[in-house]
Amino acid sequence: MSEVDNLLTKKVADRYLKREVLGEGTYGVVYKAIDTKSGQVVAIKKIRLGKQKEGVNFTALREIKLLKELKDPNIIELIDAFPHKGNLHLVFEFMETDLEAVIRDRNIFLSPADIKSYIQMTLKGLAVCHKKWVLHRDMKPNNLLIGAHGQLKLADFGLARLFGSPDRRFTHQVFARWYRAPELLFGAKQYGPGVDVWAAACIFAELLLRRPFLQGNSDIDQLGKIFAAFGTPKPSQWHDMVYLPDYVEYQYVPGQSLKTLFPTATEDCLDLLSKMFSYDPKARISAEQALEHRYFSSGPPPTEPALLPRPPPKREPANPRVSDLNPNDGPVVLSPPRKSRRVMPHREGFEANVRPEKMDDHGNELRQAADERSEQVPMSLDFSVFGMNPPTRPTINSADRSHLKRKLDLEFQPEEE
Numbered sequence: 001m002s003e004v005d006n007l008l009t010k011k012v013a014d015r016y017l018k019r020e021v022l023g024e025g026t027y028g029v030v031y032k033a034i035d036t037k038s039g040q041v042v043a044i045k046k047i048r049l050g051k052q053k054e055g056v057n058f059t060a061l062r063e064i065k066l067l068k069e070l071k072d073p074n075i076i077e078l079i080d081a082f083p084h085k086g087n088l089h090l091v092f093e094f095m096e097t098d099l100e101a102v103i104r105d106r107n108i109f110l111s112p113a114d115i116k117s118y119i120q121m122t123l124k125g126l127a128v129c130h131k132k133w134v135l136h137r138d139m140k141p142n143n144l145l146i147g148a149h150g151q152l153k154l155a156d157f158g159l160a161r162l163f164g165s166p167d168r169r170f171t172h173q174v175f176a177r178w179y180r181a182p183e184l185l186f187g188a189k190q191y192g193p194g195v196d197v198w199a200a201a202c203i204f205a206e207l208l209l210r211r212p213f214l215q216g217n218s219d220i221d222q223l224g225k226i227f228a229a230f231g232t233p234k235p236s237q238w239h240d241m242v243y244l245p246d247y248v249e250y251q252y253v254p255g256q257s258l259k260t261l262f263p264t265a266t267e268d269c270l271d272l273l274s275k276m277f278s279y280d281p282k283a284r285i286s287a288e289q290a291l292e293h294r295y296f297s298s299g300p301p302p303t304e305p306a307l308l309p310r311p312p313p314k315r316e317p318a319n320p321r322v323s324d325l326n327p328n329d330g331p332v333v334l335s336p337p338r339k340s341r342r343v344m345p346h347r348e349g350f351e352a353n354v355r356p357e358k359m360d361d362h363g364n365e366l367r368q369a370a371d372e373r374s375e376q377v378p379m380s381l382d383f384s385v386f387g388m389n390p391p392t393r394p395t396i397n398s399a400d401r402s403h404l405k406r407k408l409d410l411e412f413q414p415e416e417e
């Protein structure tokens, strides 16, 4: 990189060349950047530490270290983490699009093999994290990012717990309700990996239906929608339900058959779905067990990631190199991605299909309406489910940093203006 580049382009933490803003989510702004160390395009998530004036929370850093170690083809890589100007910056590999864009793109036809592939990659990522006792807690299609070669990767792992209840005024967080397990809706304080499996089941259902499956507009309504689909749970089905803090008795309604709800799904598919949607979290299938289900071994085999249909990259150019960027441009704010054209990989004997019927076009309006109804969600995790003590939350000061840098392998940089 030339000296002129150095002078004209904003460098963060002496390493990242900041580019355009990609969007704003639950925890703050995300922007694109170039890692001058590797030449790689990255996405930097700037996390507002808000009222935590004391500095970066020690426990958060320890847990970030854990996230950095979660390396798997189906989990987004956390490349680096550093505090800068009072915010915590998390550096991730850059991804082209996400599963929400795939599901919403009316030009994309998803074959049973494509759906199998997407859900298999989701479960693989989950299984790895659950094995290390890390819960995602915020599984939804826009947190399942898709790379240039079609690989699906879980993003935002553990952030919900690390950074607490998101501020819903700034986010789409309210949509997470649609993916929330019944034990959370009944106020469970102790919960486990089953919450992610329930959410994965909702995403599975959404891939089949091409619209969110259970769209509640309040927690009570969400439970109502769940019960209307699967029937009000009987205590014999879910013994511990009545002891949950927010348990209220719902009028009994019978469920519908899964075949009625998902007419296009095969028997194997419905069997797996029913096990992922088990009311009792203790009886719910785990991600690891789900991957062993015959749905994945019976035909058709899951589509190779590179052959999966996907929307055009959210931002162009997808993979600019440092040399392609004009340092005079400075950071540019881009509006949210729009679907202008589609990428449909050629598949032998498989014609690219245009979806015949109209999909839910009102996503944005729904989103806004639901945002207005936003409310708090239970976000705390009881560590006793893992036999651990809840972490205490001492904070660090600058004197601790060099020690932490060595201990945690985090690259702390001086917080210059």
Ligand SMILES: Nc1ncnc2c1ncn2[C@@H]1O[C@H](COP(=O)(O)OP(=O)(O)OP(=O)(O)O)[C@@H](O)[C@H]1O
Pocket: 022, 023, 024, 025, 026, 027, 028, 029, 030, 042, 043, 045, 076, 092, 093, 094, 095, 096, 098, 142, 143, 145, 155, 156, 171, 172, 173
């Ligand atoms: N690794 C990444 N690569 C490319 N774009 C990303 C990456 N991570 C996030 N983004 C984009 O940045 C924007 C904000 O992302 P973020 O994850 O903070 O929030 P969100 O997914 O939009 O909503 P929520 O916070 O409710 O999950 C989104 O447009 C998202 O697609």
